[in-house]
Amino acid sequence: xxxxxxxxxxxxxxxxxxxxxxxxxxxxxxxxxxxxxxxxxxxxxxxxxxxxxxxxxxxxxxxxxxxxxxxxxxxxxxxxxxxxxxxxxxxxxxxxxxxxxxxxxxxxxxxxxxxxxxxxxxxxxxxxxxxxxxxxxxxxxxxxxxxxxxxxxxxxxxxxxxxxxxxxxxxxxxxxxxxxxxxxxxxxxxxxxxxxxxxxxxxxxxxxxxxxxxxxxxxxxxxxxxxxxxxxxxxxxxxxxxxxxxxxxxxxxxxxxxxxxxxxxxxxxxxxxxxxxxxxxxxxxxxxxxxxxxxxxxxxxxxxxxxxxxxxxxxxxxxxxxxxxxxxxxxxxxxxxxxxxxxxxxxxxxxxxxxxxxxxxxxxxxxxxxxxxxxxxxxxxxxxxxxxxxxxxxxxxxxxxxxxxxxxxxxxxxxxxxxxxxxx
Numbered sequence: 408x409x410x411x412x413x414x415x416x417x418x419x420x421x422x423x424x425x426x427x428x429x430x431x432x433x434x435x436x437x438x439x440x441x442x443x444x445x446x447x448x449x450x451x452x453x454x455x456x457x458x459x460x461x462x463x464x465x466x467x468x469x470x471x472x473x474x475x476x477x478x479x480x481x482x483x484x485x486x487x488x489x490x491x492x493x494x495x496x497x498x499x500x501x502x503x504x505x506x507x508x509x510x511x512x513x514x515x516x517x518x519x520x521x522x523x524x525x526x527x528x529x530x531x532x533x534x535x536x537x538x539x540x541x542x543x544x545x546x547x548x549x550x551x552x553x554x555x556x557x558x559x560x561x562x563x564x565x566x567x568x569x570x571x572x573x574x575x576x577x578x579x580x581x582x583x584x585x586x587x588x589x590x591x592x593x594x595x596x597x598x599x600x601x602x603x604x605x606x607x608x609x610x611x612x613x614x615x616x617x618x619x620x621x622x623x624x625x626x627x628x629x630x631x632x633x634x635x636x637x638x639x640x641x642x643x644x645x646x647x648x649x650x651x652x653x654x655x656x657x658x659x660x661x662x663x664x665x666x667x668x669x670x671x672x673x674x675x676x677x678x679x680x681x682x683x684x685x686x687x688x689x690x691x692x693x694x695x696x697x698x699x700x701x702x703x704x705x706x707x708x709x710x711x712x713x714x715x716x717x718x719x720x721x722x723x724x725x726x727x728x729x730x731x732x733x734x735x736x737x738x739x740x741x742x743x744x745x746x747x748x749x750x751x752x753x754x755x756x757x758x759x760x761x762x763x764x765x766x767x768x769x770x771x772x773x774x775x776x777x778x779x780x781x782x783x784x785x786x787x788x789x790x791x792x793x794x795x796x797x798x799x800x801x802x803x804x805x806x807x808x809x810x811x812x813x814x815x816x817x818x819x820x821x822x823x824x825x826x827x828x829x830x831x
Contacts (some may be wrong), residue, residue: 433552434525434550510567520599546578570691594655628792630753646668673804678705
């Protein structure tokens with residue numbers, strides 16, 4: 408990288424530059440029908456160089472990769488070509504973060520384990536989590552990865568962070584009398600918790616059986632809908648994206664500071680904070696791709712937009728102190744106790760093709776692949792249905808659980824009860 412930096416400094420026309428380095432060291436286990444088939448180790452590094460060119464009152468940028476096989480002549484040629492490409496980009500001017508150095512670590516208990524031993528423990532717990540008769544994990548893959556990410560720029564940024572994550576990919580299969588049904592499961596985490604993994608896999612094994620048993624509803628349903636944390640994560644992400652710096656700058660944001668994102672109603676008021684890290688989330692980071700240190704930013708308080716958030720460039724464009732690209736989202740808990748979700752008839756959504764949220768058309772809904780319908784006495788697995796509603800009405804009356812859960816980069820209410828969705 409020293410050679411790259413020397414060439415960048417010597418290349419005519421470059422106003423600023425940035426180098427992002429990302430090294431991944433992984434231990435990977437592959438199981439077929441419960442038997443270890445392959446063990447693989449990987450060690451790869453991506454070196455991405457960005458050059459910035461100021462001309463005619465504008466700033467442009469272009470990128471190229473540097474590989475171990477890249478020669479100094481290749482680097483000079485890439486710098487020259489990137490400089491030419493950058494002159495074609497006419498963005499409004501902005502400055503790069505500057506003057507920070509340091510080494511950081513994202514909190515994880517993985518640091519206490521040998522990677523291979525941890526991967527084997529994860530696989531063992533996943534394989535023994537199946538307690539469903541006629542069900543099996545056809546295929547299981549476990550990846551334990553150590554990341555080392557660095558950023559260096561022409562303005563004195565020189566930072567390195569280390570973080571860990573694990574990914575479990577499984578194919579739960581249920582073998583019925585007429586056919587076999589398979590599901591795909593991907594579970595990501597950065598803190599090792601055997602009980603949490605067993606719970607996740609056990610639920611998926613039950614889901615694949617339910618998917619086999621599920622049928623379309625015999626009659627039209629008219630009951631509240633329960634969304635789980637996976638769908639709630641999508642809903643609140645859309646709310647956060649609407650007030651991202653880039654949305655505000657491009658005038659595509661529907662809401663501004665001080666606007667009510669929830670109409671008056673009896674629902675729980677929504678409060679959202681964007682964070683650099685959440686314990687256990689694989690998206691947690693100490694700084695973003697520009698080198699900005701990541702903290703927190705409360706963006707919605709009791710249903711009212713109170714702040715924007717986003718990257719260095721777009722923050723400068725709208726005159727805000729950049730928060731950095733905060734990857735994690737925290738939503739404050741609601742008012743409903745766990746028993747409130749099983750005390751009356753309701754349709755609990757287990758999996759969807761994807762929750763669709765559109766503020767402009769005031770819509771929320773999507774195709775349901777599996778749901779559990781509680782009729783007041785028994786629970787019935789259903790498939791082949793859809794849900795839809797007016798987003799504004801849903802947000803006004805939404806009732807959030809007091810119990811919270813982690814789902815990807817989301818930490819917040821585990822469930823939400825919605826009384827004004829159409830089921831068809």
